[in-house]
Amino acid sequence: MTAYLIRRIWQMIPTLLGVVLLVFFLFKWFGGDPAEILGGLSATQAQIESIREQLGLNRPVWEQLWIFIKQIVTFDWGKSWATNEAVSSLFMSRMPASLTVMLPILILEVLLAIPFAMAVAYVRGSLTDRTVMVLTTVAVSISLLVYVIVGQYVFAFRLGWFPVQGWSDSLWTNLTTYAPLPVLVAVLVALSPYTRLYRSFFLDEIGHDYVRTARAKGLGEKTILFKHVLRNAMIPIMTNISVALPGVFVGSFLLEVFFSIPGLGREILLAVNRSDYPVIQAFAIYLSVITMVVNLITDVLYKLVDPRVVLK
Numbered sequence: 001m002t003a004y005l006i007r008r009i010w011q012m013i014p015t016l017l018g019v020v021l022l023v024f025f026l027f028k029w030f031g032g033d034p035a036e037i038l039g040g041l042s043a044t045q046a047q048i049e050s051i052r053e054q055l056g057l058n059r060p061v062w063e064q065l066w067i068f069i070k071q072i073v074t075f076d077w078g079k080s081w082a083t084n085e086a087v088s089s090l091f092m093s094r095m096p097a098s099l100t101v102m103l104p105i106l107i108l109e110v111l112l113a114i115p116f117a118m119a120v121a122y123v124r125g126s127l128t129d130r131t132v133m134v135l136t137t138v139a140v141s142i143s144l145l146v147y148v149i150v151g152q153y154v155f156a157f158r159l160g161w162f163p164v165q166g167w168s169d170s171l172w173t174n175l176t177t178y179a180p181l182p183v184l185v186a187v188l189v190a191l192s193p194y195t196r197l198y199r200s201f202f203l204d205e206i207g208h209d210y211v212r213t214a215r216a217k218g219l220g221e222k223t224i225l226f227k228h229v230l231r232n233a234m235i236p237i238m239t240n241i242s243v244a245l246p247g248v249f250v251g252s253f254l255l256e257v258f259f260s261i262p263g264l265g266r267e268i269l270l271a272v273n274r275s276d277y278p279v280i281q282a283f284a285i286y287l288s289v290i291t292m293v294v295n296l297i298t299d300v301l302y303k304l305v306d307p308r309v310v311l312k
Helices: 002-030 034-039 047-054 063-075 086-121 127-140 142-160 171-178 179-207 210-218 221-248 253-258 264-273 277-305
Strands: none
Touching: 002 063, 002 277, 034 127, 086 127, 086 179, 086 221, 086 253, 086 264, 086 277, 127 179, 142 179, 142 253, 171 179, 179 221, 179 253, 210 221, 221 277, 253 264, 264 277
């Protein structure tokens, strides 16, 4: 296990270096001139040159790349070009709001989708199974924007259970007042595809020989599902969760915009709209690191869930 972890961490270094080079040169060659973007249409050439001098864009490419690498290593991403706020401070101040919403979403999605999928797999081939599949297919076909609009209209305007938008400095107030509606909307959106996906995982396991052997030994269907099928289906379920987990740390662009949540997702969207390159570059590196770390943790958890897994 130790040798595997050391090897995987060592492999992350060239992967991260490749991401750094890709991000740097994409913004350098294809992102347009930041000085012209920040200066606006009315800026003179002298003003553009002054902005370029302040941002260090007139330095050699290799020097700009070295500065970028030093920023990554020292976790000093510089300042936002639009707000002059330190990028590291911006991330730390926006992330709690994103986590307040995204963590409950992920937990509820998994806790609800797994028993729903098991229940549907238990009655596979029945009218209930077909009805649920039709309903989930229809639900998957509906855009998130529709869920947001309907959710705000029904639960906020008509019933008055939750405020439409808002946020506060109190974690408890946010969890009990402002977060429930976006969490509810997001869970309703994700529950259908997750139920369909996890159902397919369970049905795939049910078709294996060990399930037929368990039935031949006289075990009940519920015992087979909960004791054997669920454990073996956890490998693909964990893989699916690991894919969604990085999104917890970056927030949801649409939810944070429509519900006025001052999270990281909305901040990134604002940075894209105003061509705030330091924020966008830091976000790209930040997301790649989180993805690699989550994948490593998931691989280790495979071994804990199923001792038959061999880490090489």
